[in-house]
Amino acid sequence: MPHGLIVKALSGYYYVLPEDGENMMSVQCRARGIFKKRGESPLVGDRVLYGLTENGEGTVDEILPRTSELVRPQVANVELAVLVFAVQEPALNLQLLDKFLVHTESAGLETIICLTKQDLISVDEAVHPDTQQQSQVWSGSNSKSGSVVATETSSMSLIVQLYEKVGYQVVVTSAKMGIGIQPILERLSGRISVFAGQSGVGKSSLLNAMVPGLQLETNQISMKLGRGKHTTRHVELIRLQNGGLVADTPGFSQLDFAQVEEAEDLSSCFKEFRIYAAECKFRGCQHQHEPGCKVIEAKEQGEIAESRYDHYLHFLTEIKERKRRY
Numbered sequence: 001m002p003h004g005l006i007v008k009a010l011s012g013y014y015y016v017l018p019e020d021g022e023n024m025m026s027v028q029c030r031a032r033g034i035f036k037k038r039g040e041s042p043l044v045g046d047r048v049l050y051g052l053t054e055n056g057e058g059t060v061d062e063i064l065p066r067t068s069e070l071v072r073p074q075v076a077n078v079e080l081a082v083l084v085f086a087v088q089e090p091a092l093n094l095q096l097l098d099k100f101l102v103h104t105e106s107a108g109l110e111t112i113i114c115l116t117k118q119d120l121i122s123v124d125e126a127v128h129p130d131t132q133q134q135s136q137v138w139s140g141s142n143s144k145s146g147s148v149v150a151t152e153t154s155s156m157s158l159i160v161q162l163y164e165k166v167g168y169q170v171v172v173t174s175a176k177m178g179i180g181i182q183p184i185l186e187r188l189s190g191r192i193s194v195f196a197g198q199s200g201v202g203k204s205s206l207l208n209a210m211v212p213g214l215q216l217e218t219n220q221i222s223m224k225l226g227r228g229k230h231t232t233r234h235v236e237l238i239r240l241q242n243g244g245l246v247a248d249t250p251g252f253s254q255l256d257f258a259q260v261e262e263a264e265d266l267s268s269c270f271k272e273f274r275i276y277a278a279e280c281k282f283r284g285c286q287h288q289h290e291p292g293c294k295v296i297e298a299k300e301q302g303e304i305a306e307s308r309y310d311h312y313l314h315f316l317t318e319i320k321e322r323k324r325r326y
């Protein structure tokens with residue numbers, strides 16, 4: 001029985017791409033009734049066994065074991081998340097970035113950060129950050145919401161430095177100028193990835209730049225609402241020439257995984273905290289104001305960025321409040 005991969009689900013049909021790779025056409029399949037009885041349903045990203053029927057269609061007969069399962073977008077077997085944030089338009093929100101990173105860490109996905117629209121900032125700004133900008137990024141937020149929104153004057157290169165130091169690959173791109181496309185393509189090769197980011201950050205534009213002839217619809221950000229229109233719809237995997245498959249997620253997509261429920265889980269989703277957290281005086285230290293907390297010490301010594309620590313505290317409060325409500 002042939003192996004294939006579901007690249008699209010629509011109106012009760014599953015579109016299965018044969019795994020032999022020679023035929024680039026997907027086979028339109030129904031799922032066998034047995035799945036419904038078992039309360040299962042095939043997902044985009046599933047590797048399956050399928051059979052062909054007389055009418056040129058097929059049936060999905062068996063779903064092979066999944067390595068991961070995202071809730072939103074609903075895709076199985078995702079290995080890599082590309083977190084897409086614009087350097088401007090919409091303004092770069094580091095709190096949102098850190099939230100996405102918590103989600104990808106808790107789901108055990110590899111993650112790369114892609115900063116888009118590099119052409120919107122001047123070379124001077126990117127290359128010669130002055131000290132005032134430096135303190136803006138590193139001192140974190142002073143707004144009530146706790147969000148750090150990088151202002152136009154803040155420096156992209158400091159943000160790149162911050163996240164590279166944490167341990168993430170950061171790729172600066174401009175779909176408009178064709179910059180930074182290749183390094184992203186290389187990471188996407190031969191696996192299933194998901195692009196996540198706010199509406200209007202340039203996800204579709206990036207994909208268009210990677211896939212000749214793709215032409216996903218792109219939209220101007222609605223100035224009035226300050227957000228983009230929803231231009232993308234059902235989940236579908238886009239095929240790259242290098243064998244990579246990318247989930248083209250709807251606008252405003254939040255990566256939605258099994259929730260991070262415990263404070264300790266949260267702390268471990270901040271990669272750079274881990275080595276310090278292991279040395280905290282108290283087991284189960286939540287790094288708030290406990291004596292002998294090595295995470296706080298590292299923050300005070302500048303080893304952990306203030307913005308990251310502030311966001312950690314913010315999310316910790318969110319998690320505790322959510323627990324109280326149930």
Ligand SMILES: Nc1nc2c(ncn2[C@@H]2O[C@H](COP(=O)(O)OP(=O)(O)OP(=O)(O)O)[C@@H](O)[C@H]2O)c(=O)[nH]1
Binds near residue numbers: 119174197218231
């Ligand atoms: N200057 C500049 N503008 C860009 C770049 N990439 C995308 N844009 C613009 O940003 C806007 C949004 O781009 P999209 O690619 O539609 O963004 P998206 O993330 O796919 O948005 P949704 O589909 O709503 O999730 C469009 O007006 C694009 O022309 C870039 O590299 N430079």
Ligand SMILES: [Zn+2]
Binds near residue numbers: 281
């Ligand atoms: Zn601690």
